[in-house]
Amino acid sequence: MVDDDALISLDGVEKVFDVRRRVSLMRREKRQVRAVDGISFAVARGEMVGYIGPNGAGKSTTIKMLTGILNPSGGRLRVAGIDPARERVRLAHRIGVVFGQRTTLWWDLPLKDSYGLMRRMYRVPRARFEENLERCVDRLDLAELLDVPVRQLSLGQRMRGDIAAALLHDPDVLYLDEPTIGLDVVSKAKVRGFLRQLNEERGTTVLLTTHDLQDIEQLCERVMVIDHGRLMYDGALGGLHAAGSAGESERTLVVDLERELAPISVPGARVVKVEGPRQWLAFPAGQSAAPLVSAVAAEYPLVDLSVREPDIEDVIARMYAGRD
Amino acid sequence: MRQRVRLYAAVAAGGFRRYATYGTATAAGVFTNTVFGFIVAFTYAALWDQRPGLGGYDRAQALTFVWVSQSLLAAGAFIGGGFQEEIQERVRTGDIAVDLYRPADLQMWWLAADLGRSAFQLLGRGLVPLVAGALAFQLALPSDPWRWLLFLVSVVLGLVVSFAVRYMLGLLAFWLMDGSGINLMATVVSIFFSGMLLPLTVFPGAFGEFVRVLPWAAMLQVPMDVLLGVHSGAGDAVGALGFQAGWVLVLLGAGRLLQSAATRKVVVQGG
Numbered sequence: 001m002v003d004d005d006a007l008i009s010l011d012g013v014e015k016v017f018d019v020r021r022r023v024s025l026m027r028r029e030k031r032q033v034r035a036v037d038g039i040s041f042a043v044a045r046g047e048m049v050g051y052i053g054p055n056g057a058g059k060s061t062t063i064k065m066l067t068g069i070l071n072p073s074g075g076r077l078r079v080a081g082i083d084p085a086r087e088r089v090r091l092a093h094r095i096g097v098v099f100g101q102r103t104t105l106w107w108d109l110p111l112k113d114s115y116g117l118m119r120r121m122y123r124v125p126r127a128r129f130e131e132n133l134e135r136c137v138d139r140l141d142l143a144e145l146l147d148v149p150v151r152q153l154s155l156g157q158r159m160r161g162d163i164a165a166a167l168l169h170d171p172d173v174l175y176l177d178e179p180t181i182g183l184d185v186v187s188k189a190k191v192r193g194f195l196r197q198l199n200e201e202r203g204t205t206v207l208l209t210t211h212d213l214q215d216i217e218q219l220c221e222r223v224m225v226i227d228h229g230r231l232m233y234d235g236a237l238g239g240l241h242a243a244g245s246a247g248e249s250e251r252t253l254v255v256d257l258e259r260e261l262a263p264i265s266v267p268g269a270r271v272v273k274v275e276g277p278r279q280w281l282a283f284p285a286g287q288s289a290a291p292l293v294s295a296v297a298a299e300y301p302l303v304d305l306s307v308r309e310p311d312i313e314d315v316i317a318r319m320y321a322g323r324d
Numbered sequence: 325m326r327q328r329v330r331l332y333a334a335v336a337a338g339g340f341r342r343y344a345t346y347g348t349a350t351a352a353g354v355f356t357n358t359v360f361g362f363i364v365a366f367t368y369a370a371l372w373d374q375r376p377g378l379g380g381y382d383r384a385q386a387l388t389f390v391w392v393s394q395s396l397l398a399a400g401a402f403i404g405g406g407f408q409e410e411i412q413e414r415v416r417t418g419d420i421a422v423d424l425y426r427p428a429d430l431q432m433w434w435l436a437a438d439l440g441r442s443a444f445q446l447l448g449r450g451l452v453p454l455v456a457g458a459l460a461f462q463l464a465l466p467s468d469p470w471r472w473l474l475f476l477v478s479v480v481l482g483l484v485v486s487f488a489v490r491y492m493l494g495l496l497a498f499w500l501m502d503g504s505g506i507n508l509m510a511t512v513v514s515i516f517f518s519g520m521l522l523p524l525t526v527f528p529g530a531f532g533e534f535v536r537v538l539p540w541a542a543m544l545q546v547p548m549d550v551l552l553g554v555h556s557g558a559g560d561a562v563g564a565l566g567f568q569a570g571w572v573l574v575l576l577g578a579g580r581l582l583q584s585a586a587t588r589k590v591v592v593q594g595g
Contacts, residue, residue, distance in 0.1 A: 064421060068425065069421055069424040069425050069587075071588075088425070089427045092425060092426060093427055095425075097422075097425055099421065099422060102417075102418070102419050102421065102422050103422070104422050104426075106338055106342070108342040108345050109338055109341060109342055109345075113341070116334060117334055117338060120327065120330055120331040120334050121331055121426060121427060121428050122427065123327050149345070
């Protein structure tokens with residue numbers, strides 16, 4: 001599948017790392033790790049796509065190949081018509097990148113100094129730069145932070161600062177690698193709101209990796225799931241839940257009892273965890289929780305309860321198990 | 325081209341301001357350099373009283389060597405404290421990825437930032453010890469502004485040579501993952517072979533000839549000789565600067581080769 005109309009297209013892309021391990025004093029063993037194992041997809045201009053999967057699934061490796069800092073071991077990869085590894089610098093002017101756990105900002109200097117540097121690095125005309133900066137400052141609430149050294153910013157403030165830094169040169173594509181990691185609820189909401197607006201108003205294509213299903217739910221219509229370097233799912237978010245349920249997706253009923261008890265017995269559910277007076281009961285996702293709740297309340301000293309939906313790791317884990 | 329120059333000038337200015345934010349560290353450094361200056365100055369004074377004319381310097385020249393060396397110590401990062409540890413740390417944590425996707429040249433970026441740092445430390449850490457030394461001892465500082473200008477050019481070339489060496493040491497992190505051993509060795513080597521411990525002109529015979537053509541000589545010994553007027557003729561001075569410029573080209577070139585090898589083998593930490 002090669003789709004050159006797409007802004008991002010991957011066709012059978014692979015990345016294999018050689019890992020050398022010392023097995024004894026004299027002997028070393030060379031082992032190959034297939035971080036990305038034949039991935040194909042295309043993202044059209046203006047799409048906002050979630051790219052999710054468990055730790056070590058190959059998400060960041062994919063993003064690094066899409067920025068040109070890692071060379072694919074095989075397959076074909078194009079971003080805005082450019083082969084990233086061959087023309088890394090030309091590509092850099094077309095893309096914006098935010099690595100949630102790293103910063104592009106100059107640690108010891110006021111935030112605005114980093115932006116001045118971005119202007120020169122990306123050769124943004126001054127009027128354009130002022131306009132873009134003003135918009136970012138306004139929407140990301142940065143006005144009071146511009147003169148603050150980056151090392152003094154909170155994680156949420158720094159992240160907003162980093163997102164602004166990635167957008168000053170009007171990139172066609174924005175890669176976000178866990179942009180809400182470690183943020184509190186308010187900061188997450190701010191970041192998401194800004195990204196949605198960016199995509200709607202400016203048509204910026206966004207590829208987002210995250211562990212937070214809410215990021216995806218609120219931002220992306222399309223989601224891709226990767227595990228062990230392979231694409232497991234590519235489609236609508238709703239379909240992901242269905243795909244997960246094809247295995248045996250389960251919801252969890254968390255009950256707080258008056259005191260510690262042996263694992264309770266309720267028909268249609270099984271206890272999966274006990275911690276003091278709290279117990280976790282798993283039951284099929286398709287089944288109503290109501291009969292369970294009344295059964296527990298009738299037989300045991302119930303204080304409080306809540307129902308948990310299967311989270312993203314769960315759904316993916318089930319999907320993966322389902323395909324094996 | 326002009327835009328590139330402006331970018332790296334902005335990077336250098338950032339490097340300058342960045343170190344300027346640490347006032348306490350600078351004050352502590354000035355104090356240390358001054359105390360060190362006195363210790364080494366008394367040692368040299370005793371040595372040159374016993375052996376007048378050692379290394380071709382008289383007593384005042386030897387003491388000038390001491391105090392100007394102390395003034396250049398931080399700027400040239402002779403005992404570390406530059407960006408070398410920082411680049412190693414960025415490689416270790418994977419933060420180097422951020423540096424790599426930018427549309428800027430890694431080596432030029434770090435060179436500009438490091439020259440900005442050097443400029444700050446030349447002023448912030450260099451002036452006070454030199455004034456203290458000049459007040460306490462009789463130094464042989466030239467009065468000819470032309471000589472000072474040549475000295476300044478020579479210092480800048482020396483700083484670039486120092487950068488070029490440290491850049492390569494920093495990049496070794498791509499292969500070593502822990503640079504502390506290398507850094508310790510690099511410090512010992514740079515203190516001795518630059519002439520920081522004893523002027524290289526002191527060493528006789530083939531060994532002396534050898535240490536005076538190494539890159540470390542271009543970092544300190546050559547600028548000092550330019551300042552002290554050892555290269556009295558115009559041709560001599562040009563030769564000295566040419567020697568430094570030669571090392572600049574060779575070492576920056578070698579750094580580029582190492583850089584492309586390093587970026588090819590980028591082992592990025594974390595999936």
